[in-house]
Amino acid sequence: MFSATEWTIIALSLRVSLVAIALTLPLAYALAWLLARRSFPGKLLLDAAIHLPLVVPPVVTGWLLLLTFGRNGVLGNWLETQLGITLMFRWTGAALAAAIMALPLMVRAMRLSIENVDRRLIHAARSLGASRFHAFRTITLPLSIPGILAGAVLGFARSIGEFGATITFVSNIPGETRTLPLAIYTGLQVPGSEMAVTRLALISVALSVGALLFSEVMMRKAGRDAHVL
Amino acid sequence: MFSATEWTIIALSLRVSLVAIALTLPLAYALAWLLARRSFPGKLLLDAAIHLPLVVPPVVTGWLLLLTFGRNGVLGNWLETQLGITLMFRWTGAALAAAIMALPLMVRAMRLSIENVDRRLIHAARSLGASRFHAFRTITLPLSIPGILAGAVLGFARSIGEFGATITFVSNIPGETRTLPLAIYTGLQVPGSEMAVTRLALISVALSVGALLFSEVMMRKAGRDAHVL
Amino acid sequence: SRAPSPDEGPLVLAASSMQEAMLDAAEQWHDSGHPKPVVAFAASSSLARQLLHGAPADLFISANQDWMDSVEPAGLLRAGSRANLVGNEIVLIAPKGQNQAINLSDSSSFTAALGDRGRLAMADPQAVPAGRYGKASLENLGLWPDLSDRIAPADNVRAALGLVESGETPLGIVYATDAAAASDRVTIIARFPETSHPPIRYPLAVLAGSAHSDAMDFRDFLLSPQGQAIFVKHGFSAGRAE
Amino acid sequence: MFFELNLTHQIGGRTLELNARSAALLTGLVGPSGIGKTSILHCLAGLSRPANGRISIGGKLLFDSSSGIDLPPEQRRAGVIFQDNRLFPHLRVQQNLTYGMKLTAPDERWITLQEMCSFLAIEHLLDRYPSTLSGGEARRVAIGRALLAAPHFLLMDEPLTSLDPARAEEILRLIERIRDELRLPILYVSHNPEEIDRLSGYVIRME
Amino acid sequence: MFFELNLTHQIGGRTLELNARSAALLTGLVGPSGIGKTSILHCLAGLSRPANGRISIGGKLLFDSSSGIDLPPEQRRAGVIFQDNRLFPHLRVQQNLTYGMKLTAPDERWITLQEMCSFLAIEHLLDRYPSTLSGGEARRVAIGRALLAAPHFLLMDEPLTSLDPARAEEILRLIERIRDELRLPILYVSHNPEEIDRLSGYVIRME
Ligand SMILES: Nc1ncnc2c1ncn2[C@@H]1O[C@H](COP(=O)(O)OP(=O)(O)OP(=O)(O)O)[C@@H](O)[C@H]1O
């Protein structure tokens, strides 16, 4: 059904997106919670900063990643010499780019859900002996699952489709950083390769339809459709 | 403060994004409502279709727009001969591209909010004499304002940053389709133009921080912070 | 199509790598009393696809013959207007101040210059024209087998240039014109022999649908000695019919 | 007959059956917790649809499965006082009160906003949002909102909960006046035998 | 003294003041709707913070603005029966019931889940989500949830609303047993003078 090259591309895209989303979820949720529940100086600035990857053209984001995490970048240098982690030209760098592009979408969806959790329920939990954290874990967190799932799906879809920041930051190396969109782009540059491009585009679509289906099943399983909403 | 060229670019970007968001809002809300409140055959397909622009690389989206709305495309041909509307190489085409890229983000945020509107309130409204539509207009719609605003901000930010689909569909014509990201990209192609690029990137950022601020003010004004959530 | 207006020049679709030179040429044409042409830059592939879908434009300048060839059979070009505007060559560059001696016939001098981690930046050798020329040269010189997994394939040739400019890669392959545009940050350390790759030519043509009275005149200006001089100034070689 | 209620209704896997007629304008509806009183009120108001049966109130046929009649809630004009109030959280008290009133032709109204507010002693709450109301305040607003819509009949689900005895007494008197002066059919759910005894001409018992 | 309540509390621009002491284990709290009873309970449970004052219940100091003492709610161990139930919508009845119980050391518990369920007649509801409960069913679950957490004192905000007389009577007896056998301080809000008369050794009146 798929050629070996296609398999490599699919596997790489999945790895990049799943790692990106898995690592970003907790951070995104923490940011969403902060924005939904706390007020602090600089809140609007933080909010704006989270939205940046959405506004700034992806190529510029990639270029900033290059400046920061490249060999000569402050963080890149530190990561390389201190931790032995290289991001440039690596799939890990692609995951970082995907994560950053997905972050604003994830935060917004989660924030909406957290804002909708009734504080009176948290009061009830506290009066029953729950610490702040226990109440968060047993009330806020499960009640915001719709937002978490929505955020994860949006973020995953965005990661699977990420192109500009990735190619600028980690280049288009077959087997290492050539994810589905990069492979599609490569195809588009060659006259008459519409067939190959179409196959790859359909694969992208199938992956995210899969993610959607998965999230709907999770929703049902959590018994939410009927009860939370 | 800004050069004439910069003004042209800013004005064009604003026009493209505002038109895109204004035209997409009602459609996005209708889709969000359908997905939140109705079940029908093909719902998952519709849901998947809405997410497509997120997953498929923007360049491919642009190419599909070209196929559909180009002179030889079915819709493009019809629009041109029947209504005299040309999208190719026009800012209207850029607005269409921006709208399509923003749609999935808008729908998701709105959907989350609509799902959170308690149906018992709608029952109460109906018993007080409200038709289905009146109840929608006076209860569901205002109670989902947080989602509408979140969707509009996300969508606006995404439109302001849209690059790949735009350049593929309507090219990079100064004064007509060269929006901020395209101008930034053009600048990036020229060695030594970091200053100009940085200025443009900062303008993008300022525009969307503006949008964020505006949405926060709207939120406060609607008196929502305290009462709806 | 775009209504030809007296104060607006023809719409030119040009490959991104021609940016500085084309703007320069448009400026000079304007100075000689003509309405200023509007130039839109994008990847040749993108421009060709737009033309195939009916984009209303007056001139098309592609970075390679393939994409010009792809629009010609569709009857999109005005008969007899196609010509080679300029030529170019590809060069090996390094960040300014890092003058490794590279022997183009010895892959070990490359690997030495790259170190154990460094990569060779070039436009995507599979797709982007600049990369395809580069790959052809490397193959021709017998270097490809040793270097093929040391490549950093970039979006376009200018992105490859950027990787070298910022020092992220120690070596890169770009057009001579790119190297010229960034001469304060990169050094040319070798020129690939013209015989090692297919000839690099930028074809230009007036589009069949063009109604702009200046389109043909501007084409002729670009091909005239005065026009050619502008391109040569930017590092291109004069166009020659094949 | 003010109430002719014959219906079967599926709820959570259980089948609820009710066959009752009452010639009393104010009819009580009693039964142990969980028996289905609230569910019945919802069927009468048109908010849930019975599996089958026939519902006629005040001589008006609202639902008849055999002839396919099923008036939508807004045409039934039930004044429902919900057990859980259901105030609109995004509207101030004043807007909550006038929500149904505005949907009513002026000549059908039988009480003004001012009269209702002073009667329920909620004038000082008009600018508030529901989330800031006390239990009894919210209850009074819910009662006012339902009555201001000039309903054709009333469905009251334990209307006096959260009210102090003095207020409860006033509202009881209002209900009696509505019954006697406006002659609106009222179905009244309560767990308080005294209230039921005092008000209702007939009691439907669910068991 | 089981209750020593001296506090001023700001609510919606109004200042609420309460100075009361009661040596009765079961103390009633009465007053007209909107006077501030629910607000006071929230202060005692640690869910809102009084502007200043001193709160001691069952001999335990919970709040003292002069010495900066302010125990967080989970350390006060108030068993609150909220006027509006506040069941957790995402948890089944069983999980709602055991929410506080699980946070209590086993040797502190004085009733098992089974006993509580059969007493409140809610065994058949254990698998349900709160949104499917009737008014009285939800009330009983809320009562069960608060008691199963083995609280050190009880704050009951009109606990018998929505309950039919038979159930109400059973719960009244349970409350009396809790008072007499467990000797827990109970503050009991009700608008029903009979309930108050029957239960409370002392009544705090707010006016
Ligand atoms: N979705 C559901 N699934 C299962 N059972 C349900 C559902 N909705 C309601 N019920 C049950 O239907 C019964 C009738 O509920 P209803 O609210 O009509 O009772 P009620 O007579 O008003 O009781 P109360 O006096 O306590 O308010 C209850 O036992 C309730 O648990």
Ligand SMILES: Nc1ncnc2c1ncn2[C@@H]1O[C@H](COP(=O)(O)OP(=O)(O)OP(=O)(O)O)[C@@H](O)[C@H]1O
């Ligand atoms: N956020 C707020 N803004 C303004 N007023 C408020 C706010 N919250 C509560 N109040 C007012 O505080 C007063 C006390 O409310 P509380 O709920 O304590 O009354 P209560 O004695 O319990 O009444 P009930 O018997 O009706 O439940 C009420 O008049 C209420 O309207």
Ligand code: MOO
């Ligand atoms: O001008 Mo190119 O298309 O980057 O070789």
Ligand SMILES: [Mg+2]
């Ligand atoms: Mg009920």
Ligand SMILES: [Mg+2]
């Ligand atoms: Mg109260």
